[in-house]
Amino acid sequence: MRIAEHPILEFKRENPHTFAFEGVEVEAFEGESLAAALWAKGVRGLRRVSWGVLGPFCMIGYCSGCLVEVDGRRTRACLEPSRPGLRVGRIGDYVPRLAAEQPGKAEELEVDVMVVGSGPAGLSAAIVSGESGLDVHVFERHFRPGGQLVKQTHKFFGSGELFGGLRGFQIAERLVSRAREVGVRIHTRAPVLGYFKEGFFAVSEGERLLLVKPRAVVVSTGAVERLLPFPGNYLPGVMGAGAAQTLMNEYGVKPGERAVVVGAGNVGLIVSYQLLQAGVRVLAVVEVMPEIGGWLVHAAKIRRLGVPILTRHTVVRAEGGEQLERVVVAAVDERMEPVPGTEKVFDADLLLLSVGLTPESRLLAQMGARMVWSPELGGYVPYRSEYMETSIPGVYVAGDASGIEEATTAILTGRVAGYSAAVRLLGPRRDLLEKREEALRLLREARRTPFSARVVRGLERVIVRVAQ
Amino acid sequence: MRAEVVVVGGGITGVAVAYFLAERGFERVVVFERSYLGSGSTFKCAGGIRASFTSREHIVLMKRSIELWGELSRRLGIKYARSGYLWLASREEDLERLKRYSSIHNQFGVSTRFVEPGEVEEMAPALDTSRLVGALYDPLAGKASPFDAVHKLYLASREMGVEYRFEEVGKILVEGGAARGVASSGGITEAESVVVAAGVWSRQLLEPLGVSLPVEPEPHHAALTEEYGRLFDPLIIDLESGAYAVQTFHGHVLMGVEIPEQPSWEPGERLAFLSKVVRVWSKWLPWLPSANILRYWVGHYEVTPDHHPVLGPVGSIENLFVATGFSGHGFMMGPVVGEELASWVASGAPRTEEAAHLTLRRFEEGRLIKELAVIG
Numbered sequence: 001m002r003i004a005e006h007p008i009l010e011f012k013r014e015n016p017h018t019f020a021f022e023g024v025e026v027e028a029f030e031g032e033s034l035a036a037a038l039w040a041k042g043v044r045g046l047r048r049v050s051w052g053v054l055g056p057f058c059m060i061g062y063c064s065g066c067l068v069e070v071d072g073r074r075t076r077a078c079l080e081p082s083r084p085g086l087r088v089g090r091i092g093d094y095v096p097r098l099a100a101e102q103p104g105k106a107e108e109l110e111v112d113v114m115v116v117g118s119g120p121a122g123l124s125a126a127i128v129s130g131e132s133g134l135d136v137h138v139f140e141r142h143f144r145p146g147g148q149l150v151k152q153t154h155k156f157f158g159s160g161e162l163f164g165g166l167r168g169f170q171i172a173e174r175l176v177s178r179a180r181e182v183g184v185r186i187h188t189r190a191p192v193l194g195y196f197k198e199g200f201f202a203v204s205e206g207e208r209l210l211l212v213k214p215r216a217v218v219v220s221t222g223a224v225e226r227l228l229p230f231p232g233n234y235l236p237g238v239m240g241a242g243a244a245q246t247l248m249n250e251y252g253v254k255p256g257e258r259a260v261v262v263g264a265g266n267v268g269l270i271v272s273y274q275l276l277q278a279g280v281r282v283l284a285v286v287e288v289m290p291e292i293g294g295w296l297v298h299a300a301k302i303r304r305l306g307v308p309i310l311t312r313h314t315v316v317r318a319e320g321g322e323q324l325e326r327v328v329v330a331a332v333d334e335r336m337e338p339v340p341g342t343e344k345v346f347d348a349d350l351l352l353l354s355v356g357l358t359p360e361s362r363l364l365a366q367m368g369a370r371m372v373w374s375p376e377l378g379g380y381v382p383y384r385s386e387y388m389e390t391s392i393p394g395v396y397v398a399g400d401a402s403g404i405e406e407a408t409t410a411i412l413t414g415r416v417a418g419y420s421a422a423v424r425l426l427g428p429r430r431d432l433l434e435k436r437e438e439a440l441r442l443l444r445e446a447r448r449t450p451f452s453a454r455v456v457r458g459l460e461r462v463i464v465r466v467a468q
Numbered sequence: 469m470r471a472e473v474v475v476v477g478g479g480i481t482g483v484a485v486a487y488f489l490a491e492r493g494f495e496r497v498v499v500f501e502r503s504y505l506g507s508g509s510t511f512k513c514a515g516g517i518r519a520s521f522t523s524r525e526h527i528v529l530m531k532r533s534i535e536l537w538g539e540l541s542r543r544l545g546i547k548y549a550r551s552g553y554l555w556l557a558s559r560e561e562d563l564e565r566l567k568r569y570s571s572i573h574n575q576f577g578v579s580t581r582f583v584e585p586g587e588v589e590e591m592a593p594a595l596d597t598s599r600l601v602g603a604l605y606d607p608l609a610g611k612a613s614p615f616d617a618v619h620k621l622y623l624a625s626r627e628m629g630v631e632y633r634f635e636e637v638g639k640i641l642v643e644g645g646a647a648r649g650v651a652s653s654g655g656i657t658e659a660e661s662v663v664v665a666a667g668v669w670s671r672q673l674l675e676p677l678g679v680s681l682p683v684e685p686e687p688h689h690a691a692l693t694e695e696y697g698r699l700f701d702p703l704i705i706d707l708e709s710g711a712y713a714v715q716t717f718h719g720h721v722l723m724g725v726e727i728p729e730q731p732s733w734e735p736g737e738r739l740a741f742l743s744k745v746v747r748v749w750s751k752w753l754p755w756l757p758s759a760n761i762l763r764y765w766v767g768h769y770e771v772t773p774d775h776h777p778v779l780g781p782v783g784s785i786e787n788l789f790v791a792t793g794f795s796g797h798g799f800m801m802g803p804v805v806g807e808e809l810a811s812w813v814a815s816g817a818p819r820t821e822e823a824a825h826l827t828l829r830r831f832e833e834g835r836l837i838k839e840l841a842v843i844g
Contacts, residue, residue: 073760074760196737196739368736
């Protein structure tokens with residue numbers, strides 16, 4: 001179902017068309033992913049495997065719950081823009097039958113700065129390197145740039161310099177247009193496959209393979225939502241909180257009718273409010289800790305609207321046949337183990353997991369950057385200098401890929417990384433150094449909230465100080 | 469606690485040695501692994517298992533290993549299938565080579581046989597046979613899941629009392645010409661015997677003791693496609709290039725081929741590998757260029773001059789044993805090596821004469837073993 005009215009968002013819905021899914025016509029609009037259009041049509045289970053039916057979990061290209069066959073090729077439905085006349089089907093027990101196509105073409109591309117990922121961190125890095133006069137190319141595997149800002153509907157805090165007062169999707173629009181203005185080339189549908197010892201990054205763009213040889217690299221690949229282990233967690237309708245945001249805030253598709261949200265951190269609380277705005281009933285927010293983790297203003301907002309927040313509770317299983325039908329939660333004891341006899345059953349068709357994110361740092365690991373496990377920063381992150389340079393000279397990291405924080409710090413670490421790349425390529429120009437110091441100052445300020453204390457502790461272990 | 473045996477390395481060899489030691493009644497066996505089990509070479513391998521080699525040592529040991537794979541699979545539920553190996557020739561000269569191999573196999577009781585295109589199509593429905601000149605089938609061969617094998621051996625050995633410590637061993641302690649234990653990141657562990665099963669890294673552990681292992685870290689590359697339905701049952705080998713491909717239990721196609729490489733401790737991914745492996749296999753699997761490659765990784769073969777492992781006692785130091793140098797065959801040999809090393813540690817002697825041929829001494833004495841069929 002599509003959202004007809006929304007208090008904040010207006011959905012454009014241009015160029016209506018149809019594609020076929022398993023022979024059935026599905027309505028879609030320009031700029032929609034196949035996954036969103038299918039969800040709007042009510043198609044939940046996209047994959048059948050020997051032990052059940054799977055649906056999308058992340059909606060941004062990490063899980064394989066939305067893997068489908070499109071015109072004879074397998075692809076993730078969330079990364080595929082809808083076009084008229086596509087033939088889409090379940091992959092099932094598929095045996096490939098396509099004969100060899102023409103050998104692909106490979107082209108070399110030499111660039112000053114290569115930015116991997118077009119979220120707030122990547123675009124900010126690209127903008128400041130672009131402003132310095134460098135030839136900057138951003139590679140994004142999705143069909144639209146902006147990363148996860150595009151689904152943020154709340155207004156950001158902070159000064160105008162940091163887009164205070166704007167909503168996330170508006171910030172994304174500004175970053176994208178500013179990047180283009182300063183000559184940054186943004187390649188969409190262009191996943192970076194990896195770094196190869198021959199001395200280039202391979203990027204798949206359309207029918208060609210780009211062999212990119214950059215003089216500096218910024219890795220700003222973002223983060224992945226965490227899954228919880230419990231029976232039935234694969235059922236269509238169990239998804240990350242961010243996946244529901246993608247559906248409702250980016251595409252205007254109602255993710256479900258009756259939802260249970262796991263995790264009362266800021267994301268869980270905000271997404272619960274956004275569900276209510278989209279017309280979804282929120283049956284409960286479940287939090288395993290004794291206290292609500294997020295800002296109390298967010299909690300108060302959803303409580304006023306009658307949503308119970310069950311602290312010291314966890315989800316014990318999800319039930320359903322072809323899709324989620326029931327969620328069973330239970331109270332936990334001091335050891336976080338479910339207490340028998342305390343189960344509550346919710347008739348829900350949507351179970352959102354908002355239990356944290358893990359940095360997507362695999363490209364850096366593959367390149368051989370020195371990595372470290374940091375619980376405070378959400379997982380494996382690269383060691384870096386305070387100027388965001390990793391253990392590989394000329395390779396920088398920014399945003400959630402360097403440790404889980406939020407969009408404002410992503411913008412700032414992106415600027416630091418972008419200026420560092422510029423300093424490397426253009427020399428220690430005073431204006432660049434000053435602007436970088438300013439970005440670092442804003443970054444320190446942004447980390448002064450109580451929620452940053454843990455991050456700051458984590459950073460102390462991963463930042464390797466270097467002499468100027 | 470003083471251990472009876474310390475095993476250094478938690479790959480297939482280490483967990484198998486620990487399993488067979490425990491089965492023999494050793495009660496204080498400690499396995500050290502610096503990362504996670506299987507993280508060295510085991511989880512990077514294709515999982516193929518065969519006895520169709522061309523040396524007596526390989527054939528005899530692998531025949532026993534295959535018996536053990538069957539037993540372990542029944543007892544522990546390891547994913548293992550006797551799904552065969554199929555050697556594919558597209559040139560007359562490769563066919564001649566296959567005939568020579570086959571006669572050696574048959575001489576040692578491994579019944580490889582030539583199969584007609586019709587039979588090839590039955591066992592490998594996704595294979596294009598239009599360029600097939602001849603195919604040799606080894607029905608005794610098969611495959612196992614490296615993940616499942618290590619996991620189940622770990623669980624079973626732990627059940628029998630083996631202790632696993634996730635610490636890096638920095639040093640093997642030797643006193644009065646005999647191994648006395650190991651020093652790890654967690655401290656010192658004394659032991660009556662030490663078994664070094666640390667893959668190519670065994671060389672670095674033994675070097676400070678004046679023991680020079682003739683093993684080289686040879687980079688080998690492998691790639692994995694997305695999952696498919698049934699494509700081909702046996703592991704397939706293209707004679708012309710030496711490339712192999714196997715369909716895993718999950719349905720992915722895992723494939724490898726050699727590219728020019730120098731020994732290296734820190735190998736890296738090369739696009740040249742991906743283009744070669746897809747090009748080579750397109751001859752037999754013409755749909756391959758349209759497949760998605762999910763993963764690509766580089767690992768090591770720890771290669772000896774004669775492509776046979778180094779097993780058993782390290783002559784100069786008492787109570788010190790080694791199991792490495794498998795040259796690409798360590799996974800398939802895991803069970804028999806576990807059994808032989810357990811025998812060596814327990815009784816001072818291996819079970820078979822063939823294992824006894826494989827000690828480090830053969831390099832000192834210049835009695836290298838000849839093996840013709842090394843692949844991928």
